[in-house]
Amino acid sequence: MDIEVKMPDIGVEEVEVIEILVKIGEHVELEQGLITVEGEKASMEIPSPTSGIIKSIYVKIGDKVKTSSILMILKFNSIDTNVQEKKTNILEKENVILTKQNFIKSNTFKEDTCIHATPLIRRLARNLNIELSNIIPTGRKNRILKEDLELYLNKFKINNLQNNSILNFNDINKIDIKEIELSSLQKTVGNNLKKNWNNIPHVTQFDEFDITVLEKFRQKYNFENKESNSITVLIFILKVVACALEKFPIFNSYLSNDNKKIILRKHINIGVAVNVKDGLFVPVLKHVNKKNITQLSSELIFLSERARQKQLDASDMQQGCFTISNLGAIGGSYFSPIINAPEVAILGVSKSKIKPLWNGKEFIPSLMLPLSLSYDHRVINGVDGARFITFIGKLLSDMHFLIM
Secondary structure: OOOEEOOOOOOOOOOOOEEOOOOOEEEOOOOOOOEEEEEOOOOOEEEEEEEEEEEEEEEOOOOEEEEEEEEEEEOOOOHHHHHHHHHHHHHHHHHHHHHHHHHHHHHHHOOOOOOOOOOOHHHHHHHOOOHHOOOOOOOOEOOOOOOHHHHHHHHHHOOOOOOOOOOOHHHHHHHHOOOOOOOOOHHHHHHHHHHHHHHHHHHHHHOOOOOEEHHHHHHHHHHHHOOOOOOHHHHHHOOOOOHHHHHOOOEEEEEEEOOOOOEOOOOOOOOEEEEOEEEEOOOEEHHHHOOOHHHHHHHHHHHHHHHOOOOHHHHOOOOOOOOEOOOOOOOOOOOOOOOOOOOOOOEEEOOOEEEEEEEEEEEEEEEEEHHHHHOOOOOHHHHHHHHHHHHHHHHHHHHHHOOO
8 A cells, every 4th residue: 555655743834855865666664764854953854654665756855845745655565454554653653753852952952053964974973973063064054064074083083193092084985985996007007197297397388379270271171071081180280299399309309217318319209198998098100290191190090999999009109209188079278298208298189169369450269279288397498398389389370381
């Protein structure tokens, strides 16, 4: 049979539903919490009057409910329905009395000492022997959050170090977290990034450049060459960076093992970071300065696909001179890419956006590309960093400079 679960009389005219603790189809036990409501000065759980299965839920978070409002429908089976009904009626009366007493008691607190906390937070506090009245709330409507417990616990640790009375906040985390083992790829990439960040003095130069003309040309080229692979902005960036590496050879170098000499490379190989599951690979395009746009596009597509299938050979990721990390397809304005040692610089590419650009007479809508250049300050000074990224922007804004 079905039982209507109604809002008991808790001594206030109206309360707000702040948490629903069950879902349709879930089996609940007698006195198990169904919802949490909050009045002017207290919050509390409304218990189930009997065991059964949740058939319907008539409230949602944020609803205002009054005494006798129908909250849910419970379905249960019993051999002796009359006996169960009697037990249910008795329990409902007991719950109403107890609930009303508790809520009225909560509302007798002074306004500056009333406690707003969900049942989960109260349970955590009990497990950790923390008095909620000692906690400073930072949540909405002065509600105590898990972070507030953690802050209090950290202070408690500091104050009790001499007595070796230290509580372990991991007791909280065990309740609502899931541990995920790092993959071998994540461990390898993470160790390399940590080593590079710790050993290389990074400086990052940020700038943005107008690629409106370039984008129109790219779209026109792809439209007229539908049978071939679509050319992306990244391919033009590859070509421009290769030209910049020829003009500024200090960016195409690396430090000797004793860090006393700068060694200039003769070839120009550029790595492109490719996102894969659980990490990234950096396949390297060889002799970029000697290949045209279509060749670079085909090669990048081929290497990217092999990277995603984790079929790259070791040779595909070696002999890099410079790296490009492209987040343009995802979003964001700027970021600080970490240099891929022994290289001395890396270029971060973000999502291009339409912005107003002053041409001397008026503002015109222009497609602006954000770039982030990180470089090793032991090898490259700030002036060269600014010149390098400015040169890249100049070529991207007007590809005619490539033939000059």
